[in-house]
Amino acid sequence: MPVNQKTINALKILGLTEYEIQAYIATMSLISATATEISLESKVPRSKIYIVLKSLSKKGFVEIINGKPLKFNVIPPNEVFEKSRSYIKEQLDEAENELNFIYQDQIPSVPAPIWLINGSEKNLKKEIEIISRAKESIFILEGLMFKDESRILKDNLEKAIKKGVHIRAIFNESYDEEDIIKEISKLNLEMKITHTPFIKLVIRDKKEMLITFCKIKENKPLPKTAMGIWNQYNEFVEMIYGIYNYIWSTELLKN
Structure with a gap:
């Protein structure tokens, strides 16, 4: 299922690789599928699909369902983006606070x-x-x-x-x-x-x-x-x- 470049860029901001983006979008279109089905849909090589899907699971984009074979359920985008948004905001706030501290500490030392x-x-x-x-x-x-x-x-x-x-x-x-x-x-x-x-x-x-x-x-x-x-x-x-x-x-x- 094709998506526009802005969506792909947004997923990259959330930390996904090219293969992970392909696999996540494919799982989105399938909702629940095996690794083989996702590999075929996404064009991610079968030799890499399990590594990619496990990485997506760790990042909170898919859920692994035990069974033979394993199944992978897509996490709804609103849940993914809400968690990611909160995480990114937290990281930005921490970075801002630290850099502001450095900035405020140095300003008085400027000669004029x-x-x-x-x-x-x-x-x-x-x-x-x-x-x-x-x-x-x-x-x-x-x-x-x-x-x-x-x-x-x-x-x-x-x-x-x-x-x-x-x-x-x-x-x-x-x-x-x-x-x-x-x-x-x-x-x-x-x-x-x-x-x-x-x-x-x-x-x-x-x-x-x-x-x-x-x-x-x-x-x-x-x-x-x-x-x-x-x-x-x-x-x-x-x-x-x-x-x-x-x-x-x-x-x-x-x-």
């Missing part, structure tokens, strides 16, 4: 840890990246928001809260009536709404910050003009952190 970030998409990615690294606190000033940002922000703030991160967030009063701000206000964080400049500020653990500016037209940000300054200079971050706290405590803010 200040970078310019152009464009709204890259700034949003950096904002979410910083939030994901937080261990103790996140302070946010959302004087501007880009398209589709609010829900992404809400989801990632919620993840941080679940890790025990303390969050303070200041939003521009122009967002006061938006549903997403009402949703964010339901999270376990400190939140205030006021008139703010059209800037975005994220401070993580008093160690790292991103401040983003962009041109404004008719009270709306122009995403292509967004320019972010990302840095980890402790003295500078602590100074901005102090300014943030001052803004937070002034009477100009309203709940």
Whole structure:
């Protein structure tokens, strides 16, 4: 039974060899069959079919039924892919955590840890990246928001809260009536709404910050003009952190 190249590529990602792919697809069309029948259907040589089918069994793609002769039942694709998806995600998460640890450990050692970030998409990615690294606190000033940002922000703030991160967030009063701000206000964080400049500020653990500016037209940000300054200079971050706290405590803010 022919399948398209994308499906074959997906099976390769799951760790199957060419012969294993041929045998699995053949078993799929037969549902339950002997090694000889699968060999004929798949064109896998009979001298190799038992090795291939045993490998597929170990990988969870077929089930071996004892008898004379042995029979091989195909495992339904939804079961195979669900297990494989979970395994791949687990491996990726472990790799991400380890590499992030190395990355975070090395950034402060860079002689001049200040970078310019152009464009709204890259700034949003950096904002979410910083939030994901937080261990103790996140302070946010959302004087501007880009398209589709609010829900992404809400989801990632919620993840941080679940890790025990303390969050303070200041939003521009122009967002006061938006549903997403009402949703964010339901999270376990400190939140205030006021008139703010059209800037975005994220401070993580008093160690790292991103401040983003962009041109404004008719009270709306122009995403292509967004320019972010990302840095980890402790003295500078602590100074901005102090300014943030001052803004937070002034009477100009309203709940």
